[in-house]
Amino acid sequence: MSRENPTPLSDAEAVSAAKRLHSLIDERASALTRELGPRITCHLGCSGCCRDALTVFEVEARLIRTEAAELLATAEPAPPGRCAFLSDAGACRIYEHRPYVCRTHGLPLAWLEEADDEPVEVRDICPLNEAGEPIESLSSEHVWEIGPFEETLQALQALATPDTPMLRCSLRQLWPGCEAGPLEPPDLALSRVARDVAFDDQETLSLSEDQASYRCTACHETIFIPIDRTEGPHQEFIEDCPVCCRPQRLLLTLESDGSFHLIAEPS
Numbered sequence: 001m002s003r004e005n006p007t008p009l010s011d012a013e014a015v016s017a018a019k020r021l022h023s024l025i026d027e028r029a030s031a032l033t034r035e036l037g038p039r040i041t042c043h044l045g046c047s048g049c050c051r052d053a054l055t056v057f058e059v060e061a062r063l064i065r066t067e068a069a070e071l072l073a074t075a076e077p078a079p080p081g082r083c084a085f086l087s088d089a090g091a092c093r094i095y096e097h098r099p100y101v102c103r104t105h106g107l108p109l110a111w112l113e114e115a116d117d118e119p120v121e122v123r124d125i126c127p128l129n130e131a132g133e134p135i136e137s138l139s140s141e142h143v144w145e146i147g148p149f150e151e152t153l154q155a156l157q158a159l160a161t162p163d164t165p166m167l168r169c170s171l172r173q174l175w176p177g178c179e180a181g182p183l184e185p186p187d188l189a190l191s192r193v194a195r196d197v198a199f200d201d202q203e204t205l206s207l208s209e210d211q212a213s214y215r216c217t218a219c220h221e222t223i224f225i226p227i228d229r230t231e232g233p234h235q236e237f238i239e240d241c242p243v244c245c246r247p248q249r250l251l252l253t254l255e256s257d258g259s260f261h262l263i264a265e266p267s
C-alpha cells in the first residue's frame, strides 16, 4: 500500500487493524495495572464505568458489529442508563471486543487542558481506585495518557472511511431498533470535521430533531443528549459527562427554523 495515497481499508482489514490496536492497548493497560498494584480494584461485576451514551469510532463499531453479530441479533440491550452491552449480572457481553475507552476503565487518566492559553495536565481516576499515592504525584509512566491511542484510532478510521474520518456512533446505536435516527449521515459527519477545525470541537450538530451531541471538554468523548424543545429557546444546564464524570455546562439555543446550537464548557 502506498503511504502517500493509501487505499482505503476493507471492512475486514479495518476490523483486523482495530484488533491489533486493541492488543497493543491491552499490553500497555495490563502492565500499568500490574504496576499500580492493589489500588486498582476493578473486578467482574463492577460496572460503574459502563454508562450509556459511550461513543466509538466507526472502525470499532465495525469490529463489534462483526464479532458480536449473534448477540446483536438475538439478545436485548440493557435498559437505558447502563451501557447497552452490560448483562443483567453487570458483566460486559463483548468483553473481548470492547472498544478502546473500556480498556482503560479504572486507570489513572491524564490529559491536557488549556489554562490562560497554556496547556495544563489534568488527572482523574475512578473514586473506587483513589486510595493510595495521590494521582497528582504519580510519575507519567504510571498514568494513562489520553491522546496518542485516540489519534491512532482516528488515523485508522481515516484509512477505513476516508470520507467520514470523524464518524462515531454510540454503543447503544449498534443494536437493532436503537438507531434513534441516523447514526451520523455522511454530510453531517463531514461538516463535523469542518466544525472541529473551525470551532475547536465546541460547536455541535444535529443527529435528529430531538438528539444532539457535544464533545466533552475533559475526555473529548462525543456525548449524545436528548433535546427537550418544551424548555424554551435558550437552555443552560449542568450535566456530568457519562464517560469521565466531569461536569459540563451545556448551552443550548433552539432556532425558529428547528436547527440548534449546543456548546459545552467546563463547569
Ligand code: SF4
Binding pocket: 049, 050, 051, 054, 083, 084, 085, 086, 091, 092, 093, 094, 095, 098, 099, 102, 171
Ligand atoms: S462495552 Fe462492555 S466494558 Fe464497555 S461500557 Fe459497555 S459493558 Fe462496559
